[in-house]
Amino acid sequence: MSGEYPAVELPRKAGRAADDTKTRIARMGHSMLWLDNITVSFDGFKALNKLTLYIDDGELRCIIGANGAGKTTLMDVITGKTRPDEGSVFFGQTIDLLHLSETQIAQGGIGRKFQKPTVFEHHSVFENLELAMHADKRAWPTLFARLSGEQRERIDEVLEIIGLGAERVRRAGLLSHGQKQWLEIGMLLMQNPRVLLVDEPVAGMTGQETERTAELLTSLAGRHSVVVVEHDMEFVRSIARKVTVLHEGSVLAEGSMNDVQNNPRVKEVYLGE
C-alpha cells in the first residue's frame, strides 16, 4: 500500500476482485467515516447485514429506510454503543473505532444527537453551552469560573449558528421543543466534532421549526460531516445531497434524492410499488 494511505489492513475476502479492492482503497482516501462489511446480529437476527458505507469529509448525508431497516443500529455501531460481529469502522482513515470506548469516540470527534433533547432544563441557554464545552464532566464546578475571551466568543458563535442568540439567558426548560433540539445541537458543536450524527431531528417539530432545522444542518455541512436519519421525506428532500437507502440492514441504493426515488429496487421494497 502506498505511503499516502494509512496502514489499514483491508479485510481480504475470497472472491473479491482486485479492482474492487483498488476502488475501495481509493474511496477510503477522502472518507471521514468508513464502515466496511458490518454485520450486527441480535439473537440470530441481522440488524445490519454486510453493510458498507463511506461518509466524506464535510458531506451532508441523509439515511432513509423503513422502520427496522437498521438506521439507529448503524449509529450505535459508529458511536461504540453496539459492537458488530463482523466488519471494520474507521474514522479519519486511521482511527479504528472498534478499539475505542463510547467515551473515547465521543471525545475523539463524533457527536451524536439522540431524538429526545437532553438539555439541562434549570440552566440558561448560555450555561448549557458552557457546560457542554467541558468534555470532562468532572470540570463542571468551573461553571461559574471566569470564561476566557476565546471561550465566550465560541459560545457566542454557536448561539448565532443555532439561532438562539436572543434566548441566551432564558432557562432551557422554557424553550420550545424545536429550540431545545437546536440547543442540543449547539452543545455538540461546543466539542467541535468532525462528525455529527443526528437521528430523526425534526420529529415533533412545527413546520417552521423543521425549515429552520434544515437550514441549520445544511449550514453545518462543510465544517462537519453530518449524517441525518429521518423519516420526514419532505424534510429529507429539502436538505438532501446524497441519500443512502437502508433495507434489512444493507445499503439498497445510494445517490441523489431523484436517483433513489426512481430506483426500481427502492420503489419495490421501500415505496411499496
Ligand SMILES: Nc1ncnc2c1ncn2[C@@H]1O[C@H](COP(=O)(O)OP(=O)(O)OP(=O)(O)O)[C@@H](O)[C@H]1O
Ligand atoms: N438491542 C436490540 N436487541 C434486539 N433487537 C434489536 C436491538 N436493537 C435493534 N434491534 C432490531 O434491529 C432492527 C433494526 O433496528 P433499528 O433500531 O436500527 O431500526 P431503524 O432503522 O432505526 O428503525 P426506526 O425507523 O423504527 O427507528 C429492528 O428489527 C430492531 O427490532
Ligand SMILES: [Mg+2]
Ligand atoms: Mg431508529
